[in-house]
Each structure stands twice: as structure tokens, then as C-alpha cells.
Amino acid sequence: MRMPIRAIFAATLALTAASCTDDAPPKPASGGADPSAARAPQAGGMIEVVVKYLGEPVVETLEINKDVEACGTDKQLQKFAVGPDHGLRDAVVALAGWKGEPTARTDPRPTLDQKRCEFHPRVLAMMPGELDILNSDGILHNIHTSSQANAPINKAQPRFRKVITESFDEPERIRVRCDVHSWMEGWIVILPHPYFGVTDYSGGTKIQNVPPGKHTIEVWYPALGSHRREVAVKDGQTSTVTFEIKG
Template identity: 30%
Template sequence: MKLRTLGVTVLGAVGLAALPACMNEEAAPPPRPAVRPAPVREKVAPKPEAPPAAEPAPQPLTGGGTIRGAVSFKGVPPSAAAVPPSEDPACDGMASSEQSVRVKNGKLENVLVRVRGLLPVPRPTQPALIDQHQCTYQPRVQGATVGQPILIKNSDGTLHNARALAGTKSIFNVAQPPHGKAVQRNLPADVELVRLKCDIHPWMTAWVVVNANPFFATSGADGSFAIEHLPAGTYTLEAWHETLGTRTAEISVKEGETVSASFEFSADAKASASGGVK
């Protein structure tokens, strides 16, 4: 009897001892599933934005008629003032006299001849180029259409600056390092005549005549000029010179034909000649 009691007691003790262990096992949380690390995504560089589509170049003008002519000078040309020689070696080869009135064999150079008025034709998008070579603006006189930019280049191995003026009002002033990068500028839409000058070399001058249409030309050393692909019609033709003023003529152009025009200037400001058409 004592032995049975002792056995029960021992079993009870063992069972009580094992009970907390069982309770601990039951209370233990179930193991969490292994968490796989998220795959590392390679950083993709953002695609560069596509540049804005370039404005298509206007189709070249075709058809129409042509104006050909010459600009002459009557009388004795005014004496050109001497330009002091420059000590800048980059200026070697520059003209030794003022170049506003250039007459050879009675023909006048650097006269801008243009058709006045607005015409429904494409306008050039390429800039009008002005170069600085041997301390001289080249060309001295040229035309540009409204909205057409100008590109200023320095081909000299010396410093220039290009100051643009409309009358006495400054439009812009840009430095031009020796053989530096060309600089492009837009002209105000309401400006018709722009003068360029260099403050470092004060004899340097150029003119840009801004026109409402692309029908213009500058007379060459022989006084000649040509305006092509002008739509048929009747127009006012104007010849402009930087110191001698303007001359005008009425002209009619027919499709596929060439018409002649001539202009005459003189040193006499009271000259009555206003140009002519042949």
C-alpha cells in the first residue's frame, strides 16, 4: 500500500513538473515564415526630353518675275574722310578712308533696294550674317525680314563689340572675343533701321534694313542689283542709302518676265530725281 502511494506521488510530481513545459510549448507563437527581401530594382536613368522640333525651312521661292537694275551717282562724289591707321595688327588691310559713299565709274555701292509692303510669302528663318573682318563689318549694308534674327561673327584676332542702335536707342551690346563664338540676336519687330557700331574701333559701321517681305537686294560695286521671284503685281520700289537718302519708283512685274529699274543719287540733297523704270 505504501508502495502504491509512493508511486502515485512520484507520478504526480513528475506530471506537475512536466505541466509548465507543456504550457510553455503551447504558448510559444508559431514560427513566422521567412520574409524574402524585395528584389533590388536597377535605377533607370530618365530618358532625356526630346528637343523641340526644328522649324521647317521655308520652301525656296519660285515663279514670279524679276527686277534687275543699277544705281548710279550723278556728279562728283564727296571726298571721303581719312580713317586714322590702327596699331592693332588684326586691322591690317582695313580701308584707309570712310566708306559710306562708294562710287566707281559712276555707280553707287551699298544701296538697299526693296519692295515696300507686306506680301503673303514665306520668310527666311536663317539668320542674316554680319562678320567682322580686318576691323570692318561685312557686309556694310544688308536687308532682313521682320522676325529674322541676325548672327554676328568675329573673324578677327582682336576684341570687338557690337552695339546695335535704332536711332539713339540701344537695342543690345555684345562683346566679341577674338575668333569667338558667333552671337545671335533678335531685332525688335517695330524697328526698321538698325545701325551696328564697334566702340573699340569707332570707324566700324554696318546697317540692317528690316523689311516686311524678303524682296530686297544691295547694290554691288558696279551698282547692280536683282530681286527675283517677285509675284506679279504693281509695287513701290525704294532705294535707300545711309547718307544720301531714298529714291522711289513704281514698277509692274509680270509672271516669268524681267523688268529693269534704275535709281540715281547725287550729293545735292535737293536733287529731284526719284528713280526710274526702264
């Protein structure tokens, strides 16, 4: 198992303190300089990722006879959400195997909305922390997650309950469903670092402030699983990675 950077640094400090003093007890290792502070000015580079799905778009139309005023009378269920030029929407792109100490993201608290009886966004990526789950429909929904590392949630959200705030502390991909509307399906992807993005209809997304070096980029999409590529990142430069996933 690889030792975390901070732990190695702290151990070195403790050893130095012990060997340089006579009778005085070693200084506590935690009093040393923060190794991440020395790295802080590093702005890093950017990774532009494009994900293309080369198979046919798969869209199923489902007729609805429940809550039609809020939900509509049919739903277009996109198993593969493909835009122009094969761009795949809703793919999560992230550094894989990240071992360093990440800087925090400064995004506002993420939100998952239930609107027209669909989850928006369908695939949401976030760092561990709180998520606001909105009910814009004004009807009864039910948040039902399938998770292993985080506590499962099975909670009704009545029409008057506009926001439920939940915490997700462990990295995991979590499927979300609504027991009231069987077609509703979304994903919450919890990542242990800030180096990720979710693709739009062009299939593209950007990952900013990536520390320089060689990295592995992983793309994940619900119906396609994971694919990986290597990428080299340099300070102040943009690296481009294109995934072409066959159907």
C-alpha cells in the first residue's frame, strides 16, 4: 500500500527531529509545514475530454398515465444520450487512482432536481459533502438510492417538501430511483478529488487545475461501464483526450 504524501512527510520530520536533539523529546510531527502549502501556487494544466459513442442512439418512448399534469403523457428514455457528431452526454470523466492531496473545489452545493418527473441532471458528479434534492414538480416523489459505501436512502418527498438535504461521504456511484414513477432514474457519482467533469451534448467537458504529470483518465457511463486512457499534463497547457466508444 502506498503511503499518503502527508504521512511520509510527517514521518520524515519526526525522524529528523529525533536525530537532531539530545534530551528534548521529538517535536510533534503535526507541527511541521503543510506539504500541500508548498505545492499550492501550482495552477496545473487543463484536460479537455471528448467522449463519442459510435453506436446508434437508443431512445425508448414510454406512455404515461400517472401524474400526467406534472410528468407529461410520455417520456423519452435515453439509454444512450447522443448529440451531434456522436457526442455522448452525461458521461463522468475523472482522474483515476489519484493519490495526492487535492485542493477543494469551490463549487456551490450541488443540486439534483426532480422536474417533469425526471432527474436533472441525470448524472451528477460531486465531491463528498451535502446535496440538495429539489422537488420542482409539486407532486409526491420518493428518493430511493442503491448504495454500498454510503447509507441507503428511501425517503418520500411530498409535494410541499421543496428541498431535502442529504450527505454523501464516501466515493461511490449511486443509482437513484423514485418508487412513485418507475421510469425515473439518475446517478450520483461521488469522487474523492476535484478532478472531474460531466459531458454535455457535444460529448465534451474540461477538468481544470490538474497537477502536472502523467495521469489516467477514466470515463464512466451508466450503460457502457468504464474506459481508461493515459494523459500527460503540463503546467499552463491544455491536453486533449478523445474517447471513441463502440456500440
